[in-house]
Amino acid sequence: MTELKDFSRLPRHVAIIMDGNNRWAKARNLPSVAGHKAGVEAVRAVVDGCARYGVEALTLFAFSSENWRRPPGEVSGLMELFMLALKREVKKLHKNNIRLRLIGERSRFSESLQGKIAEAEALTRGNTGLTLNIAANYGGQWDIAQAAETLARRVQAGQLRPEEITPEALEAELSTAGQPLPDLCIRTGGEQRISNFLLWQFAYAELYFSPVYWPDFDRGELEKAFAAFSGRQRRFGKTSEQIEAEETHA
Known part of the structure; x- marks a missing residue:
């Protein structure tokens, strides 16, 4: 096993916008699906x-709610690749004590894909190692809206008072509830935006932009x-002085 490097601190939750698959493929005169396969x-x-x-x-932005606008052939290829990856990878994830979760609005996927997602989540639900969130048909605005709707329904049912709608209450209804907030967001491919990804959760995330296309993003x-x-x-x-004083007395 490779010796791990000693960093002074590591993120608890990493979120990645996996960008550059299409450009990687185009640079090699390959179809877009080839870039996604390499990814x-x-x-x-x-x-x-x-x-x-x-x-x-670890939360990976695999397919945004806006990606349905892409050419039908590419969308179809992505769905096939998603199904294939689930079939091939889930047992390996389970063997390595990794829990798989899908975050996003899944009703638009085919019934067979929804079934495979449910099977993968059920198989790995009890695992206690890394939680791997796959964000598919996901949008940060959708995530906030569905959390707000959940709270509104609780108010309507008399289970919650309006004044009890706090940031903490809304956060508890987001798709990542129960996990630490992302402290590092990585985007590959050279673009510098977060593209409707984990908008609420990124309030204090550190942003890291890599020029490397996703298929070349290695260890x-x-x-x-x-x-x-x-x-x-x-x-x-806080101020730098406050943080340094806290670290000195830690």
């Missing part, structure tokens, strides 16, 4: 790296992101 290898490397470093949760690139995170001072509204 599966990067997923394996990053899942393994996060598990080895003791990261508690070494992940470690670069961890090194950058490790070197940042996270203040949460």
Whole structure:
């Protein structure tokens, strides 16, 4: 087993916008689906790296609610690849004590894909290692809206008073409830935006933008992101002096 590097601090929850599959394929005169297939290898490397470093949760932005606008052939290929990945990878995840969860509005997927997702979640539900969240047909605005709707229904049913709708109450209804908030967001492919991903959860996340296309994002690139995170001072509204004093007395 490769010796793990010693970073002064590591993120508890890593969220990744896996961008650049299409451009990777285009640069090689390959169809877009080839880029997505190559991206599966990067997923394996990053899942393994996060598990080895003791990261508690990893959330991968696999398919946004806006991605349905892509060419029908590409969308169809992505759905087939998603199904194939579930069939091939879930037993490996289970063997490695990784819990798989899908976050997003899943009713738009085919019944067979929904069934395979449910089987994968059921198989890995009791695992206690890394939690792997696959964000599919997911949007940050949708996540906040569905949480707000849940609270509104509780108010309507007389189970909750309006003044009890607090940030904590809403956060408890988000798709990532029960997990630490993401403290590191990685986006590959050179773009510098978060594209409607985990909007509420990213309130204090550190952002790391990599120029590397997703299929080329390997263990070494992940470690670069961890090194950058490790070197940042996270203040949460406090001053540098306050943080340094707290660290001195810790």
